[in-house]
Structures are given as structure tokens and as C-alpha cells.
Amino acid sequence: MPFTQRSEETRNAILAAARRRFADDGYERATIRAIAADAGIDPSMVMRYYGSKEGLFAAAVDVVLGLPDLRGLPAGRRGEVLVRHFLTLWEGDRASGVLTVLLRSAVTNEAAAERMRTIFATQVGAVIGPAADDGPTRAALIASQLLGVALCRYVLRLPEIAALDADALVASVAPTVQHYLGDPLDSAG
């Protein structure tokens, strides 16, 4: 029952194929049969190692964002650092596809949505700073802008957003995040 090292290669192949399929097709259209075919093994192997399609999904999106600690930075540059880190994360995600999996699936699958909520509640909320009582609201506003960028750039592929190079996108979006980080929330920034 506790799987040995002998099958590790197979299990990793399943995970990699699952991430690609989930990312490309979303939870519902990604089939275990197709994932197994990509991994070059039998569909029943997926069941043996991950129990069910949901179990496979949970294993495929087991991830941490690894957000930077903003407290050491000059206040004026935190927005830029946060946006750049977020974009770098997504650019690097093209190989594994974990983040795309999460966002795509969270839209149709309630379990994935719950996972995304807790990720942002814990990780983003913690980085923003536990100080002010409107911290959670600020974190959520930042999430709305960053997720909106990810949605338009990596999922919907809106040409104008997808075509921008990372530097220009950081320069455009950083002031917004900077505003959500510190300015009074109803000011005309």
C-alpha cells in the first residue's frame, strides 16, 4: 500500500500529465483516460495511486506560492515587487501548469474554489501585514487585480494583455497594487 520507489517515475509522469490536462482543458473535460495515455500507462494505475479523479486533482495542485516578505522593503516599492513576483510565478508556471490548473478549475469546481480562497486568505493576507483592520479587504482588492491579470493574460488570452512584455505589465499594474497596499481606500489615487 505505501508505494515504493520503484513506481515513483510513473507517479510523477501521472502528475505531470494531469497538470497539463487539467490546465489545458479544465477539471471536467480532463479525462483520466487521456491523462493515463499521456503518461503512457493504464487508467487503472491512476486510480491505484491517487484513489479517484478528485484525489488526483488534489495532488496535482498541492502548491505554495512562496510570496516574498514585503516588510523589509521600502514602502514605495512593495507593489512593484509583489506584481513582479506574481508574474514571474505565472511565467514559470507554463511548464508545470499548477496555477493555471487552480484558476481554471476554481471557476467550475467548488473544491478548487475553496482551495483558492484559503490560499489567498492565508498566504496573501499574511504578507500584506496583519496591522490594520482593513488588511483583509486590501488583500482581497490586490487579489482581484492580480487574478484579473492572470485571467486575461493566461486563460482568456486577451491579446492586448497577453502581448505586453512582463516589464511593461509590471509598470502598469504596480501602481494599482501599491495603491491598494497603502493609500486610503476611497482616495482618488
Added chain:
Amino acid sequence: MPFTQRSEETRNAILAAARRRFADDGYERATIRAIAADAGIDPSMVMRYYGSKEGLFAAAVDVVLGLPDLRGLPAGRRGEVLVRHFLTLWEGDRASGVLTVLLRSAVTNEAAAERMRTIFATQVGAVIGPAADDGPTRAALIASQLLGVALCRYVLRLPEIAALDADALVASVAPTVQHYLGDPLDSAG
């Protein structure tokens, strides 16, 4: 073949049920059988009136945003007006569900994504103003923020965003849109 008024009630019931199902479950999990059951008719009627599941979907999301003309407004208030209109649109959408349908499906369905792209290219792009050559980029940045809000508030239901009342949300997001509308794109607004 050209359907008469006699079946109009049925066709409308199908459309209403389809919008709810597509909005709640997304394109893939929404089944014609369930939609037909909600509408109180036989699944084959859906095929007769809309040809296929894709045809039904196309009919269900046939919509225009009806965005306001910003040119007559004082420059400083355009962001607020745009955000408020967008939010009002989504709040009113709870009944029909067209916008939720579109966003939810665009994430997993390529045809829906294309439809969303053209909607924003034509309608939002036109409102922003055909003047500057970076107009499309500005429109796309606005789309990223507004779609991000819709995603977090109406689809993912991030508590901090979903709990805000409309006025507070407008006050928080309007400066961002205002910035994308007019300020130099790399300024720390």
C-alpha cells in the same frame, strides 16, 4: 421550421433554464437533460429549437453590455461611472445569469473565450476612446481589473470582496480604473 409564437413561451423557458444551469455549473457540467427538466420539457425540444448544445449556449449568451458614453462626463468621474455601471450590470445579472455564464464558460470553453474577447474589444474599446494609440492597452488593463473583481466577487466568492457593499467597492476600485483611463501608464499614481 421558422418557429411560431405558439412555442415562444417554451423557448424562453429553455433559455432561462439554460442561463441558470450554465451560470451555476459551467458549460461542461450543465447538461441538456437538466436544462430541459428545469424548463419542464423534453430534451429533444432543446435540440429542435437550438440545434445543439453549442447553439443553445450561443443563444443564451447573446448579450450587449450597454456601456455608457463617457465622453460627455467630467474626466475625473469617468472611472467611478464605469465601475458603478459594471457593478450594477453584474448585480442585475443575478436573475438572468448571462454574464456569469459568459465568464464561467470562457474559462474552459474556447468559443466562449473568443466571444468574451470580441465583446471587450468592440464594446469596451469603443467606450474608452479611439484617440490615443495606447487605447487598446488601457481598455485591456481596465478589463483585467473589472473582470478580476467579477471573478472574485461573483464566481470565486472571496469573502472580503463578496461582502463589500457596492458603494464601498466602487470607491475602492474607481481610482484604479481612473488611473488606467488617463494617467501615464508607468506613473506611480
Added chain:
DNA sequence: AGTGTAGGCCAACGGGTGTTGGCAATAACT
């Protein structure tokens, strides 16, 4: 070298899907 256990495949089950053709009833038109 013999034995147990994990790896892997095959075949199948039960259920749900979009879609189709035919048949009864009912409304509309001449």
C-alpha cells in the same frame, strides 16, 4: 532459489452524455 508483494494491463460494468427518428396531439389556416 523460493516466495511474497507491488507494478502493470486487460476487460468489463454501470451510468450519463449529446443527439436522432418516429409517432400522437393540438393548434392554425383555407
Added chain:
DNA sequence: AGTTATTGCCAACACCCGTTGGCCTACACT
């Protein structure tokens, strides 16, 4: 009133899904 065409339902087709159990194979351990 008689004919026609539209409405609606029923039953079925063909396909694909997630999942299961049984059967060889080959490694690992004593």
C-alpha cells in the same frame, strides 16, 4: 370542416466517462 404543419414526448442509439476486479509479470527480500 378538413388538411397541414408545428409541438411535444418516447425510446433508442452510439459514445465516453470514472471506476473495479482479476490476471500475469517482475522485482525484492530471506
